[in-house]
Amino acid sequence: MSQRIKKCDAFALKVTEYSNTSQIIQFFSKEFGHIGVIAKGTRNPKNKYYGLIQQLGNYEIVIYKKDTTLSLLKEISLINDHNRLTSDLNMTTLAHAAAELYLQLMFEKDDHEKFYILLNQFYEYLPKVRKNHILVFWRFLLRVAGFLGFSLQFSKCQVCGIQNSELFHGISFVHNGFICSNCAGKRAATEHFQINESTRKLLLTLKSLHNLESFEITEQDIKTINTIFRTYLSHHLHKKIHFRSLEVL
Numbered sequence: 001m002s003q004r005i006k007k008c009d010a011f012a013l014k015v016t017e018y019s020n021t022s023q024i025i026q027f028f029s030k031e032f033g034h035i036g037v038i039a040k041g042t043r044n045p046k047n048k049y050y051g052l053i054q055q056l057g058n059y060e061i062v063i064y065k066k067d068t069t070l071s072l073l074k075e076i077s078l079i080n081d082h083n084r085l086t087s088d089l090n091m092t093t094l095a096h097a098a099a100e101l102y103l104q105l106m107f108e109k110d111d112h113e114k115f116y117i118l119l120n121q122f123y124e125y126l127p128k129v130r131k132n133h134i135l136v137f138w139r140f141l142l143r144v145a146g147f148l149g150f151s152l153q154f155s156k157c158q159v160c161g162i163q164n165s166e167l168f169h170g171i172s173f174v175h176n177g178f179i180c181s182n183c184a185g186k187r188a189a190t191e192h193f194q195i196n197e198s199t200r201k202l203l204l205t206l207k208s209l210h211n212l213e214s215f216e217i218t219e220q221d222i223k224t225i226n227t228i229f230r231t232y233l234s235h236h237l238h239k240k241i242h243f244r245s246l247e248v249l
């Protein structure tokens, strides 16, 4: 076997059509992280892999690996198509948003496996919940932030240490967690994002996710907390992170 032939387990984060019969797939693999792959002829109905490669699917792939251009797909078999994710628009949207986030992240070599497992857990868990899937998504974002080295802390004001959650006034991007009204008043308004009582309660529940189906979450709260996460990730990654998939929610 050539040195360049590699086998790995991977998620298809993005699938696009290429030429008349081919596809280009952005995979995230357990072994190598991001890999761009060209699958020749897979849109030809006579091809043995016709119709197999779908976005969000989990596959075992064999590729001819190239470092500077697209790798070539040699063999592919399905591990899990996660078809339950597509049974509900809300769930599909969140699953796509997770893939969209991974496409924007750079991963350290040693982190590939844990990020792969995290995405797999998110896709497995999402269909097990009947409502409030967004809480599972936020929890996933918290774990992504933690793995990247900037966990959000929700137990106390991150500046003065006060634990009375009634006094939490906002989320500080600089101090990675809640900031109380007293400390926020002494700092630039651009350092934090102001929250109201319901968003504060939702953020506090993310630590444990007990009874996650018992919450009633408003559209406005969803928008606010999505914005907090987007801004928080953008601040730490020094680039603008987007969740276009979520715009349909």
Ligand SMILES: [Zn+2]
Binding pocket: 157, 158, 159, 160, 161, 162, 179, 180, 181, 182, 183, 184
């Ligand atoms: Zn404080």
